[in-house]
Amino acid sequence: MTRFGKKGKLCPRYIDPYEVLQLVGNVDYDLKLPNNMASVHLVLHVLMLKNYRGDPASFFPVEGLGVYENLSYEEVLVEILYRQVKRLRNKEVTTVMVLWRNHVVEGATWESTADMRSCYPHLFIS
Template identity: 65%
Template sequence: MAQFEALYGRWCRSPAGWFEVVEFALIGPELVYESIDKVRLIRERLKTAQSWQKYYADARRRDLEFEVRKVAYELELPSELAPIHAVFHVSMLKKCIGDPVSILPSEGLGVDENLSYEEVPVDMLDRQVKRLRNKEVVSVKVFWRNLVEGATWEVEADMKSRYHHLFPSTPFPT
């Protein structure tokens, strides 16, 4: 494909095609034939350049071969974890050297059939009041039973509505 055609999406009209046949007499047939020869020479040199580019590209080109790799593993899970899909992509798995002491039985964790459990607050550790533009937001630091981080800040009004038994009759000091 010629560069002009690649750039503009159509053939380049040579200067010979710019003129009507009747205009040949005005310009002179030598000029028209000379421009046609130059266009022919340009096309030949473009073809030569393209063939050299193809030669160099083909010399460096090599066929790619890919090997098939195993990217999924199927785990053998205990019967109580049957609802979990047992096939995992390798990017989701991490190498773990198990410690038999740290393995907990799944019966005592309170795991439901859908493998979820309810976090249970154990104690209120702290209380803080944040002042916004027009109101105050009271938060309490709650220590949870199964949470890895241990404690989180929660809105006091929400915690009182769900776990009123944790709040003492005397308020926290501010």
């Protein structure tokens, strides 16, 4: 049997959402799994599956995003919300909280100041 990650109590119970190809028998389903899961049997019992319920807040309207043909889009920095300096054993690491276009404030991410300075030098003139 293949284990996913750690074993015991910290073992992940559910891996990822996968497409159900067909119903096999009364309670078994044939799944479309990626190549890296080749050792996992493709037909699973219904008790090993869980319904996937997407979060409606995570869906964005595609119109106006500038989505490319490969369904990707360019993230555009809107504002730097916070700056912080973390002290490690023998060095300091500076990071900034960045608000991206088409994201809410809760979707802001912490990014390395060095990375942001290389991409957006006009924000770090001082």
